[in-house]
Amino acid sequence: MLNGVKTVIFDVDGTLYDKSGLAARMVHRLWWCLPILLSERLARRNMHYVQFASKEEFFGYFFATMARGHWWGPNIAAQWYEYVYLPTMVRLIAKYHQPRPEVVALMEECKRRGLRMAVYSDYGAVVEKLEALGIDPGDFDLLIAAPDLGALKPCEPCVRRVLEMLEAKPEETLFVGDREDKDGASAKNVGARFLLIDD
Numbered sequence: 001m002l003n004g005v006k007t008v009i010f011d012v013d014g015t016l017y018d019k020s021g022l023a024a025r026m027v028h029r030l031w032w033c034l035p036i037l038l039s040e041r042l043a044r045r046n047m048h049y050v051q052f053a054s055k056e057e058f059f060g061y062f063f064a065t066m067a068r069g070h071w072w073g074p075n076i077a078a079q080w081y082e083y084v085y086l087p088t089m090v091r092l093i094a095k096y097h098q099p100r101p102e103v104v105a106l107m108e109e110c111k112r113r114g115l116r117m118a119v120y121s122d123y124g125a126v127v128e129k130l131e132a133l134g135i136d137p138g139d140f141d142l143l144i145a146a147p148d149l150g151a152l153k154p155c156e157p158c159v160r161r162v163l164e165m166l167e168a169k170p171e172e173t174l175f176v177g178d179r180e181d182k183d184g185a186s187a188k189n190v191g192a193r194f195l196l197i198d199d
Helices: 022-029 031-046 055-067 074-096 101-113 126-132 156-166 180-190
Strands: 007-010 116-121 142-145 173-177 193-196
Touching: 007 101, 007 156, 022 031, 022 074, 031 055, 031 074, 055 074, 074 126, 101 116, 116 126, 116 156, 126 142, 142 156, 156 180, 173 180, 180 193
Parallel strands: 007 116, 007 173, 116 142, 173 193
Antiparallel strands: none
């Protein structure tokens, strides 16, 4: 699987850990702000395959979409996302989830072989999630969330930018993820390999 591979790029949610039950726990914990939680889900779905020039433009549109038709404005949506939504997700991961043993073993093998490793996630709080899982963020050469590059997976220009940042060739890169439509498509779009992690 790692023959000819020099760089391995990992997804986070659903890949580094089994996220079963996380959505239900999020709803249970954030029942008091369910409308804004649902607006986040809808806004995210509407932004697939839409590319922006910068992180600022992405989140400007994202939070404006979350606020459309509601009493809260984009600024409240942004504060809720940063100070309520993501921290709640991190706390729940720390309390209820463990890293997948097979993925930990793969990381150890990558380190043994001296391969470059990166994390490329559709969500923020990458460092915090790794720490919640007991995974050392220092083991990775790059930690990045797709929105920081202006789009969600599997945006091809963003994936190519990740490869550029890692100085990685597509044919020598393995993407590891739990979704064919995001992680698998990200790999396919640039001609890289893909390893599907499923239950």
